[in-house]
Amino acid sequence: MSEAEASAGNWRLDWPVSAGARVASAHLKTAPEDFRVGEVLEEFPEQAEPSSVPGVAGEGEHLCLRLEKTGDNTEFVAGELATLAGCRSFDVGFCGLKDRHAVTSQWFSLYRPGMMEEDTALIAQISERWPVKSACRSVRKLRRGDHQGNHFTIRLRQISADRDVVESALERLKIQGAPNYFGPQRFGFGGGNLDRAIHIDPSALNRRGGQGKRRGRGKPGGGRDGRKNVLYFSAARSWLFNEVLASRVAEGSWRTPLPGEPTETATGPLWGDGGTSASSEAGQRERDTVAQTPELASLFMTTRMKPERRPLVAMPEGLSWSWLDDGGLELDFFLQPGQYATTILSDIFELEDMSLSHHNK
Structure with missing residues (x-):
C-alpha cells in the first residue's frame, strides 16, 4: 500500500491467502450456536457445576468462575460481574476477548478477599444472568494470555463449492496451517x-x-x-x-x-x-x-x-470436519492464544458474517 492510499484511509483489510485464491464462499454465524468457543485453562480443570457441590473448592482471594454466554462480549460481562460482586472493574480478570455473536465458555476472576462464605450466594445471583459451569478459588487474578488456547466448533452454511474441492483445501490447511x-x-x-x-x-x-x-x-x-x-x-x-x-x-x-x-x-x-x-x-x-x-x-x-x-503460521490443532444433512460443514479445532478462527477459515472461504446483518436489523 502506498503512502497516499494510507493517508486517504484506504487501508488494506483483506490480505493474500496461502493458495492464491479462496476455494468457496460460506455463511458464518447464521445463529450463535453455529460458533462455539471453549476456553482451555489447564489451571482450572473441568468440574461439576457449583450448584451440585457444597461450597467452592480451592483457596485464595480470587473467586474464579467459568461462564457460558451468548450475545454478550467479554468486557460487558466483566463490567456486569464487577457490579454484581461489588468490586472495581479492575478487580475482574479474564484471559482474552471472546466473540459476542457466539456461544462462548470462558473464565473470569473476581477479587473477593475474606468473602468465601458469600461465594455460593453470589454464584446463585450470577447464574440468573449466565450459566456458571465451574467455580473455584485462586491466589491470583486472571490476566490476558493465561489460558492455553481456545477450542472451536464452527458450522458453516451455504457453501458454494463441491465437497471434494473443500475437503482438499481442508487437508492442506491441516498440514500447513494458515497465515497468522x-x-x-x-x-x-x-x-x-x-x-x-x-x-x-x-x-x-x-x-x-x-x-x-x-x-x-x-x-x-x-x-x-x-x-x-x-x-x-x-x-x-x-x-x-x-x-x-x-x-x-x-x-x-x-x-x-x-x-x-x-x-x-x-x-x-x-x-x-x-x-x-x-x-x-x-x-x-x-x-x-x-x-x-x-x-x-x-x-x-x-x-x-x-x-x-x-x-507467521497459525496451525489449527486437531482439525476435523463433518458434513451436515443440510449441506453445511461443521469444523472442530484448537488454536493457541492470539490466533483467530475466522482468519484460519478465511484462508479457504470467502466468509459472510451473518451476525452483522442480524445486528444491523
Whole structure:
C-alpha cells in the first residue's frame, strides 16, 4: 500500500491467502450456536457445576468462575460481574476477548478477599444472568494470555463449492496451517482505528494519567483517552505485521524462516522502538515493508515499546470436519492464544458474517 492510499484511509483489510485464491464462499454465524468457543485453562480443570457441590473448592482471594454466554462480549460481562460482586472493574480478570455473536465458555476472576462464605450466594445471583459451569478459588487474578488456547466448533452454511474441492483445501490447511493474520475487527470499521492511530501524539503513550498507576492502571497515557490510544496503537502494530506477512505469503516464504530471523520458526515483527529485532535479510525486508507507511511507522519512534515477534503460521490443532444433512460443514479445532478462527477459515472461504446483518436489523 502506498503512502497516499494510507493517508486517504484506504487501508488494506483483506490480505493474500496461502493458495492464491479462496476455494468457496460460506455463511458464518447464521445463529450463535453455529460458533462455539471453549476456553482451555489447564489451571482450572473441568468440574461439576457449583450448584451440585457444597461450597467452592480451592483457596485464595480470587473467586474464579467459568461462564457460558451468548450475545454478550467479554468486557460487558466483566463490567456486569464487577457490579454484581461489588468490586472495581479492575478487580475482574479474564484471559482474552471472546466473540459476542457466539456461544462462548470462558473464565473470569473476581477479587473477593475474606468473602468465601458469600461465594455460593453470589454464584446463585450470577447464574440468573449466565450459566456458571465451574467455580473455584485462586491466589491470583486472571490476566490476558493465561489460558492455553481456545477450542472451536464452527458450522458453516451455504457453501458454494463441491465437497471434494473443500475437503482438499481442508487437508492442506491441516498440514500447513494458515497465515497468522490479525483479524480485521482489530482495525475498526473501514480501518477507522488506523485513521485515528496516525493522529496520536506518540509521546502521549509514554505518559501516565494525572493520578499515576491508580487511575491509569499503569498503562501508557492512563485514563479513558489513554486506553483508546493504546487500542489505536495496537491496531497500527497489528496492521504492520499483517503487511509484512502479506509480502511473505505473496512470495511463498511465509512458512520458512529467513536469514536474520531471531527464532527458528518463521516469524514477523510486532513493531517497537528500534523497529524490528530481526537482522540481515529478514530485518531489511521488514523495514522496507513498514517504510511504505511512514505515518504508522512514526508512532514507534518515541515510544518505549519493545519489538516482539509473532509466528507467521497459525496451525489449527486437531482439525476435523463433518458434513451436515443440510449441506453445511461443521469444523472442530484448537488454536493457541492470539490466533483467530475466522482468519484460519478465511484462508479457504470467502466468509459472510451473518451476525452483522442480524445486528444491523
